[in-house]
Amino acid sequence: MDNKRKYVIPGDLVTTGPFRPEQNVLLEGNKIISTSIGISEIYDDSVRVIPLTGKYIPKINDLVIAKVLSHTSLSWELDINSCYVGFLPAQDVFGRDFSAHADELTSKLKTGDLVAARIANFDRTRDPLLTISDRDLGKIDSGALVQISPSKVPRLIGKRGTMIQTIEIATNAAITIGQNGWVVVSCESTEGLLKAKKAIQMVDEKAHIANLTDQVKEMLESESES
Amino acid sequence: MGGRDATMVLLDENGIRCDGRKIDETRKIMIKAGVLKNADGSAYIEFGDNKILVGIFGPRDVHPKHMSDTDTGILRVRYHMEPFSVSERKNPAPSRREIEISKVIKEALEPAVILEKFPRTAVDVFIEVFQADGGSRCAALSAASVALADAGIPMRDMVAACASGKVADTIVLDVNNEEDQAGQADMPIGYMPNLKKITLLQLDGILTPEEYKKCVEVGVNGCKIVYELQKKALTDKYFGNGSD
Numbered sequence: 001m002d003n004k005r006k007y008v009i010p011g012d013l014v015t016t017g018p019f020r021p022e023q024n025v026l027l028e029g030n031k032i033i034s035t036s037i038g039i040s041e042i043y044d045d046s047v048r049v050i051p052l053t054g055k056y057i058p059k060i061n062d063l064v065i066a067k068v069l070s071h072t073s074l075s076w077e078l079d080i081n082s083c084y085v086g087f088l089p090a091q092d093v094f095g096r097d098f099s100a101h102a103d104e105l106t107s108k109l110k111t112g113d114l115v116a117a118r119i120a121n122f123d124r125t126r127d128p129l130l131t132i133s134d135r136d137l138g139k140i141d142s143g144a145l146v147q148i149s150p151s152k153v154p155r156l157i158g159k160r161g162t163m164i165q166t167i168e169i170a171t172n173a174a175i176t177i178g179q180n181g182w183v184v185v186s187c188e189s190t191e192g193l194l195k196a197k198k199a200i201q202m203v204d205e206k207a208h209i210a211n212l213t214d215q216v217k218e219m220l221e222s223e224s225e226s
Numbered sequence: 227m228g229g230r231d232a233t234m235v236l237l238d239e240n241g242i243r244c245d246g247r248k249i250d251e252t253r254k255i256m257i258k259a260g261v262l263k264n265a266d267g268s269a270y271i272e273f274g275d276n277k278i279l280v281g282i283f284g285p286r287d288v289h290p291k292h293m294s295d296t297d298t299g300i301l302r303v304r305y306h307m308e309p310f311s312v313s314e315r316k317n318p319a320p321s322r323r324e325i326e327i328s329k330v331i332k333e334a335l336e337p338a339v340i341l342e343k344f345p346r347t348a349v350d351v352f353i354e355v356f357q358a359d360g361g362s363r364c365a366a367l368s369a370a371s372v373a374l375a376d377a378g379i380p381m382r383d384m385v386a387a388c389a390s391g392k393v394a395d396t397i398v399l400d401v402n403n404e405e406d407q408a409g410q411a412d413m414p415i416g417y418m419p420n421l422k423k424i425t426l427l428q429l430d431g432i433l434t435p436e437e438y439k440k441c442v443e444v445g446v447n448g449c450k451i452v453y454e455l456q457k458k459a460l461t462d463k464y465f466g467n468g469s470d
Contacts, residue, residue, distance in 0.1 A: 007461065
């Protein structure tokens with residue numbers, strides 16, 4: 001598989017032939033062209049480019065870390081680090097019997113609060129609709145927020161979660177990764193928290209390097225010795 | 227048009243131009259991607275004596291709201307020359323020329339960017355010219371395309387730009403300021419090198435049909451030279467040195 005990976009910029013030819021174009025590629029005749037800067041990957045029947053830059057574009061079912069911007073009497077508006085504002089209806093938090101007269105929205109979420117949410121619905125006509133009615137979702141009470149480039153989130157997770165597991169095991173921290181590039185790290189010890197933060201920032205900076213998991217592991221181990 | 231400065235030799239008998247270049251040679255070009263921290267994407271270009279910085283914001287909310295399009299994102303371009311960019315102080319307010327160049331660059335980038343993925347948003351391109359020499363629109367367009375790629379805006383292809391023109395009855399590549407003032411024609415070209423499509427073509431001056439064909443051909447070759455440098459600027463930033 002590795003010999004099929006290639007660094008590409010917009011306009012570069014990735015491959016020709018009967019492949020299905022997936023993310024960040026375009027079919028022009030029988031040529032498959034990259035539309036962003038990134039690493040191209042050719043699978044058995046499909047081609048995609050993993051971008052190295054770019055803003056977060058919401059996708060249905062994505063887990064995101066959101067920050068409350070403001071609220072109306074019926075809903076909250078949340079910053080999801082995207083060009084669109086996330087929209088969280090009050091019914092989702094208070095339940096079906098929500099009443100705009102009786103319930104005060106600020107009693108649950110105030111401006112500036114961090115929330116782990118899932119994108120429930122999003123299409124080109126409306127702003128993304130968020131939900132927090134699921135396990136592991138809801139207001140985040142403790143932890144540190146680390147902001148990385150959204151395009152580097154897959155790298156931080158790693159193949160089948162290897163990268164994030166490495167960091168979690170070495171530092172004993174609980175890490176929640178939002179697809180929008182916002183990451184919440186919580187850890188009992190300050191030392192572990194700082195180490196985990198450093199490792200996450202390292203992945204953000206060196207995302208294009210091969211064998212990054214080993215490098216991160218090395219860094220974490222050398223830190224614990226000193 | 228035509229020989230205002232009688233003492234200047236635009237093209238000598240050995241085919242060397244007033245600044246020592248051959249007829250098919252560009253000026254010295256340097257492009258750097260990602261030079262600004264706070265912008266979503268940026269690029270800096272030195273094209274001969276042109277020094278231009280481009281910053282990109284977006285996709286982001288459109289203000290005023292009525293400008294937004296529910297079907298697609300919109301592209302907004304501002305080309306601006308600093309008061310100190312030319313020898314006589316330039317009024318910083320947008321001039322007729324700057325408004326024209328903003329429009330022309332916007333229309334030259336539009337075929338390349340894929341904004342249908344971001345309805346109701348805008349991508350803002352800010353071009354600041356610190357020092358102007360001939361061919362600043364081409365330099366600005368080349369830099370804007372690198373900055374858009376750096377911002378991660380999906381694009382069908384890069385847009386490379388270079389001018390060609392007619393000086394002393396000869397078709398030459400990359401017309402500089404003196405040649406632009408005293409020469410016979412100036413033709414800025416924007417070109418998508420992989421799709422082999424022209425996105426910008428202007429002509430100031432008079433050419434015969436044969437000269438016109440030659441001029442386009444020479445200009446497109448110049449664009450290909452610029453494209454290699456754009457590619458290098460992006461690979462240097464994202465993949466360290468050397469791709470593959």
